[in-house]
Amino acid sequence: MDKKQKMQQLRVFAAEIRLETLKVIASRGFGHVGGSMSMADAMAVLYGEVMNIDTKNPRWEDRDWFVLSKGHGGPVMYATLGLKGYYPMESAYTLNQPGTDFPSHTDRTKTVGVDLTTGSLGQGMSEAVGAALGNKVQGRNSHVFVAVGDGECDEGQIWEAAQFAAHYKLDNLVCLVDDNKRQLDGAVADVMGHGKGIGAKFDAFGWNVINVEDGNDVEQIYDAIQAAYQVKGQPTCLILNTTKGKGATFAEPSGAHSSQPTQEQWDEAIAASEAELAAIRAQK
Ligand SMILES: Cc1ncc(C[n+]2csc(CCOP(=O)(O)OP(=O)(O)O)c2C)c(N)n1
Numbered sequence: 001m002d003k004k005q006k007m008q009q010l011r012v013f014a015a016e017i018r019l020e021t022l023k024v025i026a027s028r029g030f031g032h033v034g035g036s037m038s039m040a041d042a043m044a045v046l047y048g049e050v051m052n053i054d055t056k057n058p059r060w061e062d063r064d065w066f067v068l069s070k071g072h073g074g075p076v077m078y079a080t081l082g083l084k085g086y087y088p089m090e091s092a093y094t095l096n097q098p099g100t101d102f103p104s105h106t107d108r109t110k111t112v113g114v115d116l117t118t119g120s121l122g123q124g125m126s127e128a129v130g131a132a133l134g135n136k137v138q139g140r141n142s143h144v145f146v147a148v149g150d151g152e153c154d155e156g157q158i159w160e161a162a163q164f165a166a167h168y169k170l171d172n173l174v175c176l177v178d179d180n181k182r183q184l185d186g187a188v189a190d191v192m193g194h195g196k197g198i199g200a201k202f203d204a205f206g207w208n209v210i211n212v213e214d215g216n217d218v219e220q221i222y223d224a225i226q227a228a229y230q231v232k233g234q235p236t237c238l239i240l241n242t243t244k245g246k247g248a249t250f251a252e253p254s255g256a257h258s259s260q261p262t263q264e265q266w267d268e269a270i271a272a273s274e275a276e277l278a279a280i281r282a283q284k
Contacts, residue, residue, distance in 0.1 A: 151183025
């Protein structure tokens with residue numbers, strides 16, 4: 001398969017992830033739509049093409065790892081893993097119900113395919129750094145990918161972990177910053193800004209930094225990860241310029257953090273997402 005075909009497959013996968021993410025959250029009626037939808041394209045690239053995984057053996061020791069440090073984006077992960085066949089997709093339509101294996105925030109003890117438990121912002125980054133160091137010490141050739149939010153980058157723990165990762169030359173670690181410009185209470189720049197920018201900070205901490213102009217474009221994300229693989233002796237940070245709520249009719253215009261739309265709004269959003277998937281499938 002040539003690259004053009006691969007990218008088309010990834011665009012379809014991203015649209016499937018968006019649709020399923022909406023369905024997963026709709027099963028509960030409310031949830032973190034914004035920060036789930038902004039991540040769909042990155043998830044498609046990671047799980048559709050880049051990551052070396054075995055869905056039949058989720059804890060295979062030589063696998064690539066993925067840590068959703070912004071654990072409130074759980075639904076996009078459940079959509080992705082369900083579509084990959086880790087479990088029947090329908091089982092995730094129990095999101096955040098009593099007794100579910102699909103809690104609001106990702107939990108490795110509950111959901112098949114989740115590598116590490118997250119939800120308290122900042123902690124997933126440290127966990128990912130630990131996993132990357134562990135894999136290196138054990139001589140594995142695998143990579144650890146960690147997704148953090150731009151609001152999450154307000155946590156001091158992110159920067160302790162970043163410093164550690166650069167010091168130990170963790171070139172098997174790739175951090176994806178979902179730079180959707182908004183956090184829970186509003187614009188990141190208003191709540192707690194990042195001075196010269198998150199990329200400039202990672203650079204100052206000794207990381208290789210790649211700015212992905214359109215972080216909702218699968219090809220740009222894919223190319224950035226290939227470039228990251230070429231860099232030795234440094235961890236890489238991808239700044240994904242994304243849109244919060246991307247593809248959700250009721251959330252994208254406002255960039256809302258969490259949403260509780262009416263049934264009518266859910267129906268409209270799911271229909272629009274189905275139409276988008278059909279349109280992308282029709283592209284050659
Ligand atoms: C330590 C900690 N403090 C506060 C929260 C509550 N919280 C959940 S999501 C969120 C905003 C995160 O913003 P961002 O990282 O930009 O997420 P995104 O926009 O990608 O959803 C906050 C403050 C938390 N989960 N953990």
